[in-house]
Amino acid sequence: MVILINRFTLTASPEKFEEVFEKTAVFMRSQPGFIRHTLVKSLRDPSIYVNIAHWEDAADHIRSLQHPEFADHITALAEVATPDPDLYSIAQDVARAG
């Protein structure tokens, strides 16, 4: 499993960003290898969002980026936010006991 962390600095309203992001998320959820994602918003700065997405492996994520349909999503997102993505492997994953 790999984890994509994509930090968005908004250039539009949070409402507009979430509306555009949701369309990309619907596409991503339909792609092979997608496991789950969580979009979070900063409590300190309302113009900062982070998407945390779990994928089966890096190749699955990269394949989704190369999908012809994804170019339109990239264009739409670029109009409402500046992304800063990176892929990660898991070093530790621990839940509280019980």
Add this chain to the structure above:
Amino acid sequence: MVILINRFTLTASPEKFEEVFEKTAVFMRSQPGFIRHTLVKSLRDPSIYVNIAHWEDAADHIRSLQHPEFADHITALAEVATPDPDLYSIAQDVARAG
């Protein structure tokens, strides 16, 4: 629920950082309101780690930072990495169907 995302830029080896981080994580896991955490490492840059921690609410997380024992962990971590933390609320959380 709130989510802490803490991005670490390492100033020591990954092995040393993970060793020091694990001691802080053991402390955090014992604190009221801690739910789970995932430490991830960048596939692009081995000096970048991100800790994603779930807490019941912001007050629980802040209380853990104010715990007398936490000062020692901050000092130890500062010797191996530069942290960049922020707290987030969840905007969307979606898993694949099935």
